Amino acid sequence: MIRTSSHKNYFLILAIIGMFMVSCKSTKPVSKSTEQNSKEMPASEEPAENIPAEQEGPEKDLDNFNTPPLDVTEFRAAWIATVANINWPSKPGLSTEKQKEEALKLLEILEKQNFNAVILQVRPQADALYDSELEPWSYYLTGKSGKAPQPYYDPLEFWIEEAHKRGMELHVWLNPYRAHHTTAKEIGERSIVKTHPELTLELKNGMWWMDPGNKKVQDHSAAVVMDIVKRYDIDGVHFDDYFYPYASYNGKKDFPDEKSWQKYLNSGGKLSKGDWRRQNVNNFVERIADEIKAEKSYVKFGISPFGIWRPGFPKGISGMDQYEELYADAKLWLNKGWIDYFTPQLYWPTKQIGQSFPVLLGWWESENVAGRHLWPGINLALEDKEEHKGEIASQILISRGILQKNAGTVHWNIGPLINNQDLAKSLVTGPYKNGSIVPPSPWLDSESPAKPEWNAQHSDDKIIINWSHDKPDDVFRWVIYYQYEDENWDYKILNSNSRELEVSNTNSQGKKINKVGITAVDRTGNQSSFKAINVR
Structure with missing residues (x-):
C-alpha cells in the first residue's frame, strides 16, 4: 500500500527538518549536565569511612510514572563482515588468541561509540564461524575449509558472551543461498558444492549458488538457521540482500535453474518464472520467521534488502530492480510483518536525487503498515570523500525525524569507524554522544520486568546508588535517570552486571541533585515501571 501524496510531502518536510537540525548540531533539548552522560559521575575524594551510613531508603515518593521521563531508545548496530576477511578476522589462519584480541578490539570500539548491537556474519558461504555439524568450519577463520580453530574455541559463543557483557545484542548474519565465494580459494571437501552437487549451480564469475527453487536447499538452509537459534543465546537472525544472485555474477545470463523450473512446470505449476522465483524466496522468508518464533519468540528476524524496491x-x-533481478519482493515482507526489523540498504548520499536517502526512507516508512522496526542501513564509507563529510550524522538525524519514536540505524560496516577518526569523533560527539537502549518489540514481548529495589547513601558531594533485582537473569541493562534542580532529566545506561x-x-552549574529513578530493561527492550524519588 502506498500512502497519499500528503504523507509523502510530510516525510519530505521531515527530511528537510532533519538536515536543518544537522546544521544546528542538535535534534532535541539537551540537559545542562549532558557533558557527564558518557562517563562516570565525578566521585568524592573523601575516604569511604567518612561517608554517612546508608539511609533508610528513599525519603519521599513524589511521583509514580508508568513511563520513564525520557525516551532513550534507538537501535545502533554495525555489520561485521567475515567474507573475504573484510572486518574479522583480519586474515585467515590467525591464532585463537589473535582472533579473540581482534574481536575484543571491535567490540570495545562499538562500546565507546555507544552502539548497542552487533550483526556478525557467521555463514558467508554455506560454512560456519561456529561449531556446526551441518556445515564445515569457514576458510575465512582458519585458512582451510573444515579446519577447527587451534586451540579450540567456539567463536560465536565468544562473541555472544563478550557482546552481552557490554550491553550489546548479538545478531547472527547468514547468507541463505551462497555456496562458495571466489575469495575462499579452494572448495573444501565438506563444502555443499562437493557433498551435494545436485543442490548447487556454478556462476560465470566463479561463485557457486544454491538453487532457491529446490526444496532440499530450503530445508538445509532452514536447518542451519534453526540449529543456531536452538543452541546459541543470540538476539537476532539477519539476512542481507543476496537471494537470487545479482545478474552480473552470471555474466548477465539467466540464473541456471532450468531443472527445478521444469520440475515445477511438470507438477502443474502455472506461475511465470519470475513469480515462481519470488514465491520460492517469499515462502522461505515466511518459513524462517515462523520457525524462529516457534522456537524462541524473543529472537528478532531482520533482513537488509537492496534499498530500492522497484x-x-x-x-x-x-536504479536496479531487485523485484526482477534478485526476485526479492521486499515490500511484501514489510507489508506482511514477517520480519521484526527491516533494514533497506540506503547507501547513497542525501543529495543523490535518483537514490535520495530521505525520499527512499520516507517511502519505505509509508509501506510499514504492520508497524515493525524500520532501521535503514547506511554506508559509512561515504565519508571517505571530502564532499560527503557530515553525511552520516545527517542521515542519522534525518532517520530520527522520519522514524520518530522507533529510530535506529545499521552501519555498513565497522571498518570506517576504525580507519576514519574524523567520522568516529563526529558520531560520538554528535548524534551518539549519549547511550541508548534497543527499542522494544511489543509484538514479540510486551511484558515489562519487575522494578528494581534500590537505596542511596549520601555524602557532601556525591550520592551512591545501589540496587538489586528479584530476577537478575531477566535484566539486560539498567537505566538510571536523574534530575538536578531546575534542570531537565538526564540519564546513564549501565550493563546488567x-x-x-x-x-x-x-552539577557544573552548582545545582543540587533533586530526583533519581531506576528502570530495569529486559532483553527485548521493555523497561520496568518508573518511580521518581526525591533524594535531596
Whole structure:
C-alpha cells in the first residue's frame, strides 16, 4: 500500500527538518549536565569511612510514572563482515588468541561509540564461524575449509558472551543461498558444492549458488538457521540482500535453474518464472520467521534488502530492480510483518536525487503498515570523500525525524569507524554522544520486568546508588535517570552486571541533585515501571 501524496510531502518536510537540525548540531533539548552522560559521575575524594551510613531508603515518593521521563531508545548496530576477511578476522589462519584480541578490539570500539548491537556474519558461504555439524568450519577463520580453530574455541559463543557483557545484542548474519565465494580459494571437501552437487549451480564469475527453487536447499538452509537459534543465546537472525544472485555474477545470463523450473512446470505449476522465483524466496522468508518464533519468540528476524524496491517507487527513484533481478519482493515482507526489523540498504548520499536517502526512507516508512522496526542501513564509507563529510550524522538525524519514536540505524560496516577518526569523533560527539537502549518489540514481548529495589547513601558531594533485582537473569541493562534542580532529566545506561553508580551531588552549574529513578530493561527492550524519588 502506498500512502497519499500528503504523507509523502510530510516525510519530505521531515527530511528537510532533519538536515536543518544537522546544521544546528542538535535534534532535541539537551540537559545542562549532558557533558557527564558518557562517563562516570565525578566521585568524592573523601575516604569511604567518612561517608554517612546508608539511609533508610528513599525519603519521599513524589511521583509514580508508568513511563520513564525520557525516551532513550534507538537501535545502533554495525555489520561485521567475515567474507573475504573484510572486518574479522583480519586474515585467515590467525591464532585463537589473535582472533579473540581482534574481536575484543571491535567490540570495545562499538562500546565507546555507544552502539548497542552487533550483526556478525557467521555463514558467508554455506560454512560456519561456529561449531556446526551441518556445515564445515569457514576458510575465512582458519585458512582451510573444515579446519577447527587451534586451540579450540567456539567463536560465536565468544562473541555472544563478550557482546552481552557490554550491553550489546548479538545478531547472527547468514547468507541463505551462497555456496562458495571466489575469495575462499579452494572448495573444501565438506563444502555443499562437493557433498551435494545436485543442490548447487556454478556462476560465470566463479561463485557457486544454491538453487532457491529446490526444496532440499530450503530445508538445509532452514536447518542451519534453526540449529543456531536452538543452541546459541543470540538476539537476532539477519539476512542481507543476496537471494537470487545479482545478474552480473552470471555474466548477465539467466540464473541456471532450468531443472527445478521444469520440475515445477511438470507438477502443474502455472506461475511465470519470475513469480515462481519470488514465491520460492517469499515462502522461505515466511518459513524462517515462523520457525524462529516457534522456537524462541524473543529472537528478532531482520533482513537488509537492496534499498530500492522497484524503479519509480517512489516517483523519481531509479536504479536496479531487485523485484526482477534478485526476485526479492521486499515490500511484501514489510507489508506482511514477517520480519521484526527491516533494514533497506540506503547507501547513497542525501543529495543523490535518483537514490535520495530521505525520499527512499520516507517511502519505505509509508509501506510499514504492520508497524515493525524500520532501521535503514547506511554506508559509512561515504565519508571517505571530502564532499560527503557530515553525511552520516545527517542521515542519522534525518532517520530520527522520519522514524520518530522507533529510530535506529545499521552501519555498513565497522571498518570506517576504525580507519576514519574524523567520522568516529563526529558520531560520538554528535548524534551518539549519549547511550541508548534497543527499542522494544511489543509484538514479540510486551511484558515489562519487575522494578528494581534500590537505596542511596549520601555524602557532601556525591550520592551512591545501589540496587538489586528479584530476577537478575531477566535484566539486560539498567537505566538510571536523574534530575538536578531546575534542570531537565538526564540519564546513564549501565550493563546488567552493574549494581552501583556514584552521582555528583551538584552539577557544573552548582545545582543540587533533586530526583533519581531506576528502570530495569529486559532483553527485548521493555523497561520496568518508573518511580521518581526525591533524594535531596
